[in-house]
Amino acid sequence: xxxxxxxxxxxxxxxxxxxxxxxxxxxxxxxxxxxxxxxxxxxxxxxxxxxxxxxxxxxxxxxxxxxxxxxxxxxxxxxxxxxxxxxxxxxxxxxxxxxxxxxxxxxxxxxxxxxxxxxxxxxxxxxxxxxxxxxxxxxxxxxxxxxxxxxxxxxxxxxxxxxxxxxxxxxxxxxxxxxxxxxxxxxxxxxxxxxxxxxxxxxxxxxxxxxxxxxxxxxxxxxxxxxxxxxxxxxxxxxxxxx
Amino acid sequence: xxxxxxxxxxxxxxxxxxxxxxxxxxxxxxxxxxxxxxxxxxxxxxxxxxxxxxxxxxxxxxxxxxxxxxxxxxxxxxxxxxxxxxxxxxxxxxxxxxxxxxxxxxxxxxxxxxxxxxxxxxxxxxxxxxxxxxxxxxxxxxxxxxxxxxxxxxxxxxxxxxxxxxxxxxxxxxxxxxxxxxxxxxxxxxxxxxxxxxxxxxxxxxxxxxxxxxxxxxxxxxxxxxxxxxxxxxxxxxxxxxxxx
Numbered sequence: 200x201x202x203x204x205x206x207x208x209x210x211x212x213x214x215x216x217x218x219x220x221x222x223x224x225x226x227x228x229x230x231x232x233x234x235x236x237x238x239x240x241x242x243x244x245x246x247x248x249x250x251x252x253x254x255x256x257x258x259x260x261x262x263x264x265x266x267x268x269x270x271x272x273x274x275x276x277x278x279x280x281x282x283x284x285x286x287x288x289x290x291x292x293x294x295x296x297x298x299x300x301x302x303x304x305x306x307x308x309x310x311x312x313x314x315x316x317x318x319x320x321x322x323x324x325x326x327x328x329x330x331x332x333x334x335x336x337x338x339x340x341x342x343x344x345x346x347x348x349x350x351x352x353x354x355x356x357x358x359x360x361x362x363x364x365x366x367x368x369x370x371x372x373x374x375x376x377x378x379x380x381x382x383x384x385x386x387x388x389x390x391x392x393x394x395x396x397x398x399x400x401x402x403x404x405x406x407x408x409x410x411x412x413x414x415x416x417x418x419x420x421x422x423x424x425x426x427x428x429x430x431x432x433x434x435x436x437x438x439x440x441x442x
Numbered sequence: 443x444x445x446x447x448x449x450x451x452x453x454x455x456x457x458x459x460x461x462x463x464x465x466x467x468x469x470x471x472x473x474x475x476x477x478x479x480x481x482x483x484x485x486x487x488x489x490x491x492x493x494x495x496x497x498x499x500x501x502x503x504x505x506x507x508x509x510x511x512x513x514x515x516x517x518x519x520x521x522x523x524x525x526x527x528x529x530x531x532x533x534x535x536x537x538x539x540x541x542x543x544x545x546x547x548x549x550x551x552x553x554x555x556x557x558x559x560x561x562x563x564x565x566x567x568x569x570x571x572x573x574x575x576x577x578x579x580x581x582x583x584x585x586x587x588x589x590x591x592x593x594x595x596x597x598x599x600x601x602x603x604x605x606x607x608x609x610x611x612x613x614x615x616x617x618x619x620x621x622x623x624x625x626x627x628x629x630x631x632x633x634x635x636x637x638x639x640x641x642x643x644x645x646x647x648x649x650x651x652x653x654x655x656x657x658x659x660x661x662x663x664x665x666x667x668x669x670x671x672x673x674x675x676x677x678x679x680x681x682x683x684x685x686x687x
Binding site: 213214250251252253254255268270273274276278280282283284285286287288289293297298300301302303326342346 | 446447450451453454457458461462521522523525526527528529530531532684685686687
């Protein structure tokens with residue numbers, strides 16, 4: 200197995216609180232890995248560690264064979280932050296073109312293609328600040344896609360999107376994965392979990408399941424992933440003694 | 443640093459400004475309004491505007507640019523775009539010098555208009571050339587840009603950022619020789635004045651005002667101001683942390 204992302208004994212402290220308690224996982228090259236867990240479970244922190252902007256207490260994160268955040272990696276990784284991070288005072292096209300300009304060999308045509316990929320061609324000349332919430336986050340996604348990264352880290356990319364658009368984006372993700380791109384996609388809705396190849400279930404800074412979708416279902420003995428998540432949590436917690 | 447990314451970042455900041463017409467208008471008009479006030483304030487005292495007005499040509503752009511850029515950088519931080527940029531091939535100096543260049547261009551327009559007004563409408567007269575006055579006015583504005591970018595690193599909120607303006611800018615104005623001649627200040631104040639870059643910016647303007655030809659002192663002042671700009675931008679880049687809590 201060719202490993203794209205390798206996390207070992209990762210401990211992260213934010214403020215005075217330890218949010219990741221020595222977790223480890225590895226993500227194979229190509230394919231879509233879902234990072235699932237409730238809000239506040241540490242998904243974003245793990246993703247920030249992988250893209251190299253999170254201070255870590257101990258442990259290591261390796262991406263494509265190099266320490267996370269190293270200079271050579273930055274042209275090969277795309278990151279979508281949870282809150283859309285694009286310039287509200289520029290148009291969609293100006294935003295995507297600017298991010299395109301940061302990567303060697305990425306052209307204006309590539310920028311237009313990224314805009315089309317997220318379904319924003321019609322709004323390309325609109326100011327980002329005047330877009331709807333869903334369009335805003337898609338503009339942000341276009342900026343993550345435009346650099347043609349080998350590893351895409353997407354923090355809740357489909358939140359607030361209508362089902363048709365969600366379907367289209369997932370088709371795009373599958374297409375990228377088929378071409379060899381490694382995607383790590385976080386979500387807190389379980390109906391997206393079924394679309395992934397692998398799942399990492401995380402809760403309170405600990406990984407409680409890390410396997411293929413089918414294996415997670417089998418381990419929890421249910422087809423319903425929501426139910427599977429619940430059962431896996433219960434299985435880990437000390438059983439409360441009923442009197 | 444990459445020339446390609448530096449250039450595109452400069453362009454991006456200018457594009458943002460182009461979309462914000464009111465800010466652009468204010469940048470050009472505020473010094474004009476203030477300069478007009480100063481002119482009429484000293485209208486009855488011949489010769490005073492030649493001294494005070496000349497210094498104001500350096501002070502207003504300095505203060506305004508400090509405030510604008512510290513807010514601009516803070517916005518970059520709070521909107522999440524900074525964090526995102528730091529995951530891309532962009533290097534920190536690309537960003538800081540890109541801001542320096544783009545706001546420097548805006549400052550050149552601002553300084554040009556203010557200086558033009560001072561000479562043609564308010565009969566400012568200097569022994570040295572108008573060109574040198576503009577050079578110093580632009581250098582002062584870029585000094586404000588550089589210091590604004592640097593100090594915004596220490597602000598987490600807008601409330602904090604705006605207070606850096608009085609904290610950083612006012613003492614430099616008090617001690618630059620505008621209110622009291624520097625050689626009449628107490629020793630410790632003179633020492634403070636000597637480490638403040640605005641002192642040299644103002645001294646340079648005074649040299650242009652008093653001498654027909656550029657003096658060695660004026661060149662030294664200009665070099666110090668430019669040096670402080672590069673230093674502040676480099677420090678700003680160095681204090682930018684790729685990894686945060």
